[in-house]
Amino acid sequence: MFTDDAGKGGISAGGPGNSAGSNRRTGGDLVQLITPGGERVSHPEFDPWVQDVSDEQLGALYEDMVVIRRIDAEATALQRQGELALWPPLLGQEASQIGSARALRDDDFVFPSYRDNGVAYCRGVNPEDIVKAWRGNALAGWDPYTVNIATQQIIIGAQTLHATGYAMGIQNDGADSVAVAYFGDGATSEGDVNEALVFAASFQSPVVFFCQNNHWAISEPVRLQSHIQIADRAAGFGIPSMRVDGNDVLAVMAATRIAIDRARHGGGPTFIESVTYRMGPHTTADDPTRYRDANELEDWAAKDPISRLKSLLDRKGLLTEELETAVAAKADAVAKALRAGTINMPEPQPMDIFKHVYSTPHSPLDRQQDHYSRYLASFGDPAEAASEEGAR
Amino acid sequence: MTKMTFARAINSGLRKSLENDPKVILMGEDIGALGGVFRVTDGLQKDFGKHRVVDTPLAESGIMGTAVGLAYRGYRPVVEIQFDGFIYPAFDQIVSQVAKMHYRTQGAVKMPITIRVPFGGGIGSPEHHSESPEAYFTHTSGLRVVSVSNPQDAFTMIQQAIASDDPVLYFEPKRRYHDKGEVDETLDLSAALSMEKARVVTEGTDVTLVAYGPLVKTAKDAALAAADEGVSIEVIDLRSLAPLDFATLEDSVRKTGRLVITHEASQTGGIGAEVAASITERCFYHLEAAPVRVTGFDVPYPYSKLEMHHLPGLDRILDGVDRALGRPNSLSGLEG
Ligand SMILES: Cc1ncc(C[n+]2csc(CCOP(=O)(O)OP(=O)(O)O)c2C)c(N)n1
Ligand SMILES: [Mg+2]
Numbered sequence: 001m002f003t004d005d006a007g008k009g010g011i012s013a014g015g016p017g018n019s020a021g022s023n024r025r026t027g028g029d030l031v032q033l034i035t036p037g038g039e040r041v042s043h044p045e046f047d048p049w050v051q052d053v054s055d056e057q058l059g060a061l062y063e064d065m066v067v068i069r070r071i072d073a074e075a076t077a078l079q080r081q082g083e084l085a086l087w088p089p090l091l092g093q094e095a096s097q098i099g100s101a102r103a104l105r106d107d108d109f110v111f112p113s114y115r116d117n118g119v120a121y122c123r124g125v126n127p128e129d130i131v132k133a134w135r136g137n138a139l140a141g142w143d144p145y146t147v148n149i150a151t152q153q154i155i156i157g158a159q160t161l162h163a164t165g166y167a168m169g170i171q172n173d174g175a176d177s178v179a180v181a182y183f184g185d186g187a188t189s190e191g192d193v194n195e196a197l198v199f200a201a202s203f204q205s206p207v208v209f210f211c212q213n214n215h216w217a218i219s220e221p222v223r224l225q226s227h228i229q230i231a232d233r234a235a236g237f238g239i240p241s242m243r244v245d246g247n248d249v250l251a252v253m254a255a256t257r258i259a260i261d262r263a264r265h266g267g268g269p270t271f272i273e274s275v276t277y278r279m280g281p282h283t284t285a286d287d288p289t290r291y292r293d294a295n296e297l298e299d300w301a302a303k304d305p306i307s308r309l310k311s312l313l314d315r316k317g318l319l320t321e322e323l324e325t326a327v328a329a330k331a332d333a334v335a336k337a338l339r340a341g342t343i344n345m346p347e348p349q350p351m352d353i354f355k356h357v358y359s360t361p362h363s364p365l366d367r368q369q370d371h372y373s374r375y376l377a378s379f380g381d382p383a384e385a386a387s388e389e390g391a392r
Numbered sequence: 393m394t395k396m397t398f399a400r401a402i403n404s405g406l407r408k409s410l411e412n413d414p415k416v417i418l419m420g421e422d423i424g425a426l427g428g429v430f431r432v433t434d435g436l437q438k439d440f441g442k443h444r445v446v447d448t449p450l451a452e453s454g455i456m457g458t459a460v461g462l463a464y465r466g467y468r469p470v471v472e473i474q475f476d477g478f479i480y481p482a483f484d485q486i487v488s489q490v491a492k493m494h495y496r497t498q499g500a501v502k503m504p505i506t507i508r509v510p511f512g513g514g515i516g517s518p519e520h521h522s523e524s525p526e527a528y529f530t531h532t533s534g535l536r537v538v539s540v541s542n543p544q545d546a547f548t549m550i551q552q553a554i555a556s557d558d559p560v561l562y563f564e565p566k567r568r569y570h571d572k573g574e575v576d577e578t579l580d581l582s583a584a585l586s587m588e589k590a591r592v593v594t595e596g597t598d599v600t601l602v603a604y605g606p607l608v609k610t611a612k613d614a615a616l617a618a619a620d621e622g623v624s625i626e627v628i629d630l631r632s633l634a635p636l637d638f639a640t641l642e643d644s645v646r647k648t649g650r651l652v653i654t655h656e657a658s659q660t661g662g663i664g665a666e667v668a669a670s671i672t673e674r675c676f677y678h679l680e681a682a683p684v685r686v687t688g689f690d691v692p693y694p695y696s697k698l699e700m701h702h703l704p705g706l707d708r709i710l711d712g713v714d715r716a717l718g719r720p721n722s723l724s725g726l727e728g
Contacts, residue, residue: 085516085696114518136696139519154520155478156450189449191481217450219426225449291425350701353694364660368689372701375711375722 025240027231030275031255032245036303038311040250049254055318061102061249062313063327065094065306068118070331071127074338075117075134079284083342084134088115092247092279095305096212098122099252100180100274103260107177109166110149111159115212116182123149127334128341137345157183157190160209164196167205167263178263180208186217188233189225197237197271204268208259209239211271212246214278219291234271246276247305277303350376393576399432399569401543402508404577405550406433406470410440413468416554418445419455420472420508429474430510430569452478456485459505460493468504470554475566476511477520483528490559491534506553507561511539512606512656513703514567516696523693524657529561530634530666537634538587539563541608543573545631552587560587563633565606590637592644596626599650599716602641602667604630607654607704614709625713633663638670645671649680650716654704659687686712 031046053061072089079087090097097118104110104122112119117130124147132141133152140151153159163181170177187193188211200207213230215222226233234241240262244255252274259270277300281288313319354369396404409416418433418440424447427434437445448455452473459469473479479486486507493503513522530537536558540546546564553560585591593608594615603611608629615625626644630636645651651671653664668683686704694702714721 086518133518133695136516136518139692139695154518155481186450189451189454191451191453217421218429219422219424220447220450224447285429290427348695348697350698353689353691353698353702357691365690368659371723371726372689374726375708378711378722379707 025242026235027229027241027243030243030245031251032248033250033254034248034308034312036308038308038315040312046251046254049257050250053250055316058313059318059323061098062309063330064098064102064122065249065309066327067331067334068098068121069094069306070335071121071338072117074335075131076284078131078339078342084131085136086283086285087134088283089280090115090118092277092300092305093212093214094118095249096246096252096274096276099249100210100256103253103256104180105177106148108148108180108260109177110180110182111163111166112149112152112182113159113184114152114154115184116152119182120149123147125149127338128345131338131342132345135342135345137348157187157193159183160193160196161199163207164200164205167200167207168203170206171203176264178206178208178260180210182210182212184217185211185213185215185222185230186220186225188230197234197239200269201238206263207269208256208263209269209271210256211273212276213273214276216278216282216292218282218286229273231271231273239269239271241271241273243273243275246274247303247308249305249309393574395572396543396575397569398543398546398571399430401547401575402432402550402564403434403436404575405547406436409551409554410436410444415466415468416470417462417467418470418472419448419459421448421450421474423447423472428472430566433472452482453485456482456490460485460489460503463503463505464501468554470506470508472508475521476509476523476525479509479525487532491532494558495534502557503559504557505559507559509561509563510566511563512565512567513693513699514606522699524655524688526563526633527657527662530663534559535634536560537563538632539565539605540631541565541605541629543575547575547577548579548581548584549587549631551581555581556587563605567606568609588632588635588637590631590640591629592626592640593629594625594627596624596648598624598648599626599652599713600628600644600648601625601709601713602628602630602651602653604633604655606656610704610706611654611709614706614713617706618710618713623713623717636667636670638674641667641671642674645675646678649678651679651683652686652709652712652716653683654686654709654712656688656703658690659685660690662687681716681718684712684716
């Protein structure tokens with residue numbers, strides 16, 4: 001039940017060396033497990049949560065990150081070539097998305113934003129389904145229930161409430177899965193996000209608020225949204241928080257595991273601020289040179305999440321030619337399939353616009369549909385009926 | 393006269409208002425250094441400072457609610473909503489506060505707020521970037537609602553909207569932002585056509601075709617095409633959606649006896665419904681046929697690959713004109 005006194009009983013969050021009391025940290029120092037140079041540094045509180053990550057799994061995280069960067073680059077290229085209408089690059093945010101998404105169980109449920117294409121990939125969404133909406137072939141590319149990730153939210157922050165409500169449902173069902181909301185630094189200003197934090201705290205719902213602070217909301221710097229570290233705001237809602245290096249895949253994974261574990265075991269919501277950087281434009285329609293300094297980009301390039309993990313692998317002697325070849329081959333194959341799948345995507349049919357407005361027949365709309373099909377039929381070639389020219 | 397784009401014309405009108413009245417303040421997301429995602433506020437922050445051209449936190453209810461507070465304090469806020477589909481978080485502040493304040497306080501507190509909304513489709517955008525929400529606001533008493541269709545009106549009416557002591561929603565047809573037109577930047581506002589007046593943009597005798605915003609151009613093109621077939625269409629640009637200028641509409645319909653209304657917004661409860669019902673009440677004995685609406689369908693705005701089917705185009709408008717004229721059309725033979 002999501003009553004407002006749930007969770008007040010001091011339920012243990014479980015996990016190695018942690019109790020609900022000791023790990024209810026608030027913001028604080030940036031947690032880092034891999035330095036920008038690729039050195040593994042120890043952290044007594046977070047290390048236990050990634051102790052089990054084997055060499056092989058480290059290689060798999062590396063592969064994931066390389067593959068989604070490649071998907072991102074391919075999609076950007078497809079947009080430039082006119083195959084996609086728009087694309088919001090995630091370049092620079094690979095560790096945040098992979099580290100967090102790989103900490104989830106299949107039956108957890110994700111509520112992402114438009115930029116969380118790496119998260120969607122990890123949930124098992126087919127890359128060509130990821131680009132479907134950006135090509136204009138659908139409003140959303142997948143069925144949320146087959147992959148346990150909702151469709152990408154464009155209304156900033158709205159999905160945080162959805163995740164909270166979903167978590168309230170999990171609570172009511174007595175299940176132990178967790179809902180995860182992904183959103184940006186800019187989103188934290190929206191009323192919806194603040195209301196989500198209130199609800200989650202009141203009902204102690206099993207939800208994780210995963211905020212990717214990529215430092216920008218289109219042209220607005222994060223300092224316009226928050227006067228203090230974003231993670232520190234959570235305390236005001238009574239929600240524990242962590243501030244992690246979002247370009248460090250292990251730190252992100254550890255933090256997400258802590259939060260997930262707490263939620264799963266009745267410990268309620270957690271807020272994670274994953275500090276990263278949007279290395280590309282806001283979308284392919286944006287020109288960041290109008291509002292940000294090139295030096296800033298350079299500074300962040302030195303903290304690149306993929307080269308960081310690559311250096312760590314190298315230091316550990318894991319960066320074999322075999323691994324590099326396999327990863328490159330996988331990235332190539334995924335990109336090739338994405339391109340082919342995009343270009344060959346079936347075209348939607350005109351009458352599709354009338355489908356699924358309601359779940360049962362609706363006579364005024366049925367009449368409009370009938371009239372429009374008569375209208376189309378009055379043309380020899382239906383495509384002519386709505387030529388770009390005609391509608392302009 | 394200077395030739396300029398639609399976007400530039402609004403920019404120029406905003407600049408004039410900022411120059412003429414120190415109480416004018418622009419607020420919105422990304423309107424400063426970026427100049428807005430459509431560059432409508434380009435250069436204004438640089439010239440007028442960050443206290444007059446304000447990049448706000450990402451929160452529409454916040455923008456609108458603080459605009460109410462600024463208006464309370466005697467300012468004249470001009471708020472930019474980045475895209476039509478993002479106005480809804482501000483809906484409560486607009487409907488419950490902006491619209492009702494003057495009434496609630498018996499005129500003591502004025503809300504001279506201008507709400508700029510790039511609206512409409514046709515630019516291949518993702519969801520929430522192509523909507524036409526004007527009817528929600530024309531339905532709300534206390535608000536004035538206008539939509540501009542050409543650079544000159546854009547320039548003039550943004551200043552009239554800002555000068556209005558009532559709140560004004562100012563709908564900008566984003567697919568026309570790059571269209572160019574002659575603009576007289578020296579135009580005296582008091583001599584300009586009132587913001588509440590519609591304008592006959594093409595004179596005709598057979599049928600009255602009413603449009604606003606993005607579809608005025610389409611309607612004019614339709615009139616040209618119809619002229620080739622010997623049909624004389626009178627095109628009216630509504631300009632003001634609330635209040636409607638019935639005098640201009642009645643004059644035209646009394647002359648033509650036939651009425652077609654077109655808009656991108658869905659049909660049910662739309663501007664077309666209001667125009668058709670009111671003109672039927674006012675000009676019943678002059679009408680030779682039932683008014684015809686050619687509008688977006690009653691569906692959520694569809695994905696961009698199919699948006700041209702949703703948007704009334706020239707051919708669909710002409711099909712409606714044929715129906716009003718009793719000529720063969722796609723619905724010939726159907727009752728009602
Ligand atoms: C309610 C709403 N207002 C405005 C927008 C326009 N918009 C799209 S993305 C964006 C910035 C979002 O920034 P952030 O939350 O930091 O996410 P990021 O894009 O950096 O991933 C804005 C203002 C929107 N999509 N929804
Ligand atoms: Mg951001």
